Amino acid sequence: MLDFDPTGLHAKLDDAKTAARALATANTAAKDSALEAIAQELLAHVDEIVAANAEDLARGRENGIGTGLLDRLTLTPQRVHALADAVLDIVAIADPVGESVRGKTLPNGVHLEQVRVPFGVVGAIYEARPNVTVDIAALALKSGNAAVLRGGSAAESTNAVLVSVIQGALVRAGLPAASVQTIDEYGRPGASALMRARGYVDLLVPRGSAQLIQTVVTESTVPVIETGAGVVHILLDASAREDWAVDIVRNAKVQRPSVCNAVETVLVHADAAARLLPPVLGALREQGVTIHADARARAIFPDAVPAVEEDWETEYMSLDLAVRVVDVLDEAIEHIRRYSTGHTESIVTNDLGNADRFLAEVDSAVVMVNASTRFTDGGEFGFGAEVGISTQKLHARGPMGLPELTSTKWLVRGSGQIRR
Amino acid sequence: MLDFDPTGLHAKLDDAKTAARALATANTAAKDSALEAIAQELLAHVDEIVAANAEDLARGRENGIGTGLLDRLTLTPQRVHALADAVLDIVAIADPVGESVRGKTLPNGVHLEQVRVPFGVVGAIYEARPNVTVDIAALALKSGNAAVLRGGSAAESTNAVLVSVIQGALVRAGLPAASVQTIDEYGRPGASALMRARGYVDLLVPRGSAQLIQTVVTESTVPVIETGAGVVHILLDASAREDWAVDIVRNAKVQRPSVCNAVETVLVHADAAARLLPPVLGALREQGVTIHADARARAIFPDAVPAVEEDWETEYMSLDLAVRVVDVLDEAIEHIRRYSTGHTESIVTNDLGNADRFLAEVDSAVVMVNASTRFTDGGEFGFGAEVGISTQKLHARGPMGLPELTSTKWLVRGSGQIRR
Missing domain, CATH: 3.40.605.10 (Aldehyde Dehydrogenase; Chain A, domain 1)
Incomplete structure (x- = not known):
């Protein structure tokens, strides 16, 4: 130099x-x-x-x-x-x-x-x-x-x-x-x-x-x-279809864990935790994913390490996933508000009202219903090239x-x- | 406090x-x-x-x-x-x-x-x-x-x-x-x-x-x-119509001198200086405008004070105007490149090629042909409200x-x- x-x-x-x-x-x-x-x-x-x-x-x-x-x-x-x-x-x-x-x-x-x-x-x-x-x-x-x-x-x-x-x-x-x-x-x-x-x-x-x-x-x-950092969330709502929950979380975590649109935290509604966590997290464990779960999630899916505060803030970019049980939609939105980097969040749900609230109230560059967060990408959006993914609000937001x-x-x- | x-x-x-x-x-x-x-x-x-x-x-x-x-x-x-x-x-x-x-x-x-x-x-x-x-x-x-x-x-x-x-x-x-x-x-x-x-x-x-x-x-x-500052230019090209030159410069300088879209510098092509400066600057003098002119312009219109370097850089926001004679379009564009704040510039011309070059090569938020710079305004543009006039390129440019x-x-x- x-x-x-x-x-x-x-x-x-x-x-x-x-x-x-x-x-x-x-x-x-x-x-x-x-x-x-x-x-x-x-x-x-x-x-x-x-x-x-x-x-x-x-x-x-x-x-x-x-x-x-x-x-x-x-x-x-x-x-x-x-x-x-x-x-x-x-x-x-x-x-x-x-x-x-x-x-x-x-x-x-x-x-x-x-x-x-x-x-x-x-x-x-x-x-x-x-x-x-x-x-x-x-x-x-x-x-x-x-x-x-x-x-x-x-x-x-x-x-x-x-x-x-x-x-x-x-x-x-x-x-x-x-x-x-x-x-x-x-x-x-x-x-x-x-x-x-x-x-x-x-x-x-x-x-x-x-x-x-x-x-x-x-x-x-x-x-x-x-541009950049993505602490990306998926919320599994009480009415989420099991097959969509499994497919979407697995795709979002495992297909390419090192990129910014990969999921880092899964939130699950308490009413669906016993139904969804075993198949969703079981599919991830098969792929070698380490689950960092809160106490309520571990009570249902014991093959997990205890989540600590730092897990909610971390963009792992690796085969790790944080999991938390929430009681109501507002608690999930509040968690996202606190820990999200504003990149991409997705809800898996069959409840129209909850889908609409999630789309309206989550303040991220890309907000999804029933789709993998991996779709946040200039190529997937049909832009032909990707300059980056903006996480700011001025001039450009998203891919x-x-x-x-x-x-x-x-x-x-x-x-x-x-x-x- | x-x-x-x-x-x-x-x-x-x-x-x-x-x-x-x-x-x-x-x-x-x-x-x-x-x-x-x-x-x-x-x-x-x-x-x-x-x-x-x-x-x-x-x-x-x-x-x-x-x-x-x-x-x-x-x-x-x-x-x-x-x-x-x-x-x-x-x-x-x-x-x-x-x-x-x-x-x-x-x-x-x-x-x-x-x-x-x-x-x-x-x-x-x-x-x-x-x-x-x-x-x-x-x-x-x-x-x-x-x-x-x-x-x-x-x-x-x-x-x-x-x-x-x-x-x-x-x-x-x-x-x-x-x-x-x-x-x-x-x-x-x-x-x-x-x-x-x-x-x-x-x-x-x-x-x-x-x-x-x-x-x-x-x-x-x-x-x-x-937002803001406007060192705004009007170029009177060799082919400029005299009536348009007089009207546009007077309107741009006198109608409301304290605002950012008022003109501060008039450039005039050497081939038109003798024809245009007397009526254009004469009309301004009648309105009490002080002319700060370079030597060539003063040779044609003596009722002016000598322009100094600082005049080209100044947003007067008052009944003052800087005037300079240029030999070719490139010299005018170069002057604008050097001193403009990128707000608004206008050319008065009947030459299509020069109009097109001015529109393409002048890098300002608003570039005009044969119109008063006072039109750079959210109200005039039909926006109903004006948040300000952006002179940056990111997110918003112009009104x-x-x-x-x-x-x-x-x-x-x-x-x-x-x-x-």
Whole structure:
């Protein structure tokens, strides 16, 4: 890591602004050509990318980083091919820029039209996931934004080569190299400067651990979209069908436990606990899930460890599940209010009134009735790409597609009108 | 002002959260009844309000605050009536809550619907304008949000009575008193705490001077919408019609110079300067406008003071105008890029290509062709109410109506579906 040189970083941000102007007026065909060039260049440089990645992996092993992190850091030739394919998938997604959001002609003949425009410069701060480098670069490019990336020191060698390959493709396609830049070489001080680069960074997206997101949200003076953490709940209501309860909880916990839309806590109505807990939790135990249950749930399903306060707050991201018995719907909603991160909650019920109350009163990005929480996903929602899942209320909430990487502006066309 | 007591402030924020839950599920009729009750109670307490205002005015005069500020601080019986009328106007505006934004049924039968929901708790920080207290309270209420108001020490007595009157009306209408609260009694430390009340404040709107807005944007860790400052430009292109140039510039400068959509700088193409500057600036001089012009403009229109660098950066909000001659469209766009606050810019032209380039390349919330910049206004845009004019790109850009005071959530309705 070099010493922090704000001059160099500011020059990069200036270049990003200049590139953003060119991108804002680039048409879809030009942007798609650049994406195709990026996919080609990634494939043409597989060996170079994998070699740089080997340096990061060696350094990571020396520094004793965990196996999960090492796996996310690893780029095999096969994974580079998958990255190139993912870039080509973005070619197929509709370009949101220029979309007319609404419009009208005022009585005086002035015509108003609100259209989607790129943000300008989009920053991203993430950790040790070189796939995010390509992913964010491609999504930003398609939506007409310049990208400034801080991918963390653990993946610095890989990211440097990836950005260099992407820049080569951009130049070949006639777009500015500075459309995609990394600031990894400025280390943590660079990341801090990015968070405070008002007037340069129009939007900052953190991706990674809850701690990283918290730091970015707290330290930033530029606009941030908070993505992420999911302490996700499923409520099994008194009237829940047993087969749906079993299927939905198992799918939500076991299909991919390490992602944010996996369930972490199951609440069960006292009237249904004896009927539902044995089949639901039995199915989970068969899949190796550790149950952390309160005393009432353990009285019915003894093959569980006692739940402690911390269990209700934890995003396990593993084959663990917290279980609690509640007496009334209000108690369940209150539990969710207290412990949820506002990502996704689902109720399994056959009671229309309770379904409606749950939908109305639970204040999360996605609220479900009789469906697996795993559906909270840009791909499942049909967005074609996923920028992340917003758990904030400003600008975007829930799965974000390409339109969420745009702002709008009003175009006003008159013929000499003045205000009376 | 009391010493800062975080316990008391946190209790108010807790109460606001609880009130927000009740408001989120209150229907339009209930909210409209509360608005009508507020209008009635304001009229029933005119004397009390004016008496409290007299205290603030007396203190203001003692402290030597300016006449402009004193005027904005003043509530006469007539102005209280106007405030009550403004509250009734909000009854007539459509309730954005519950509006279906988009929806679809996935191939597996899962139905998705994105609906508008209130933010929850909306904070406002503003200065010495008691009308904003009523205005924001009514807009927040109609959009289902609880309001926490910090109106500044200069209007503390007036705001205390206004909030008390509003709370009386809320209780009479069956809604929680804590739907509208002031935290003026906690002074500046209270304002700072509000800016950092993550998890309590879902949206913070600063209204007032550029300095106040800057402070809120920089210090806040809660989501903020930046409103306001307008260094607004009009470009008179080589082909501009003289009558439109005269009308639009005069209207934009003179009709109401103290507002953010008034023009501050006129750029004129060199090929049209001799033709347009005498009639355009002559008309302004007749209205008492002081012209701050560059050397080339003064060579044509000598009745002007020399413009200095600071003139290009200044939001005069007065009968002053900066004028500069430019040689090409790019030079005008570059000037705007450098000095604009991104509020509103307009080109007067008969050249289609230049109009299109101006609309595409000028990166402001509102970009106009052949129209007065004074049209950038929620009322003029037909929104029925104006929450403010956003100069940021996240969430809202340009005039904000009631829908901009809402977030969304996804309602997902299934029948036992799981992810494959």
